[in-house]
Amino acid sequence: TQLLEQSPQFLSIQEGENLTVYCNSSSVFSSLQWYRQEPGEGPVLLVTVVTGGEVKKLKRLTFQFGDARKDSSLHITAAQPGDTGLYLCAGARDSNYQLIWGAGTKLIIKP
């Protein structure tokens, strides 16, 4: 059983469209991180959310942590080909440094 469920698993859209990726769990997390991984590279941290209901913005990317700290979403506005990659959510529960990983969302933005 996957502790962190990501959806969709795969998304292919045209440049300029908006999209949302979800990361859901039945468990409470003390924090949640989002990473992006480009082909041939390691994942790179985008953001960490800690407080229930927290919203963080990174240019065209908006991250939200659910009020109950069981879920999170990533919304991309006006997607660009440079947004293409594997998006991973990872949550911390019992420790500050050990993470539970979602299965990832592979995103392709077509020019």
Add this chain to the structure above:
Amino acid sequence: DAMVIQNPRYQVTQFGKPVTLSCSQTLNHNVMYWYQQKSSQAPKLLFHYYDKDFNNEADTPDNFQSRRPNTSFCFLDIRSPGLGDAAMYLCATSRGEEGGVQPQHFGDGTRLSIL
């Protein structure tokens, strides 16, 4: 400047021939991790070191071992690679428990192929 460096980037070995992957870090982080990642899936944690303490995941095969001779270096040894071990191997580092939530810093991985 690269802070987590993995060598080599690509490694080809023969079925059953031992192979060692290396990772070094300039961040002076307490924790070093080894992950296995297959074709756009999530990274799967194999084990991690917290300082010198080794922590093996329950489902990591015995075929996989690790060494951390000092803070900066960590090695992944695959004793007898099988075809199913072909994957990207990612090394990551982070600080430990102190200081709150810790992000993980990844290297660019070593892609292992088995002939």
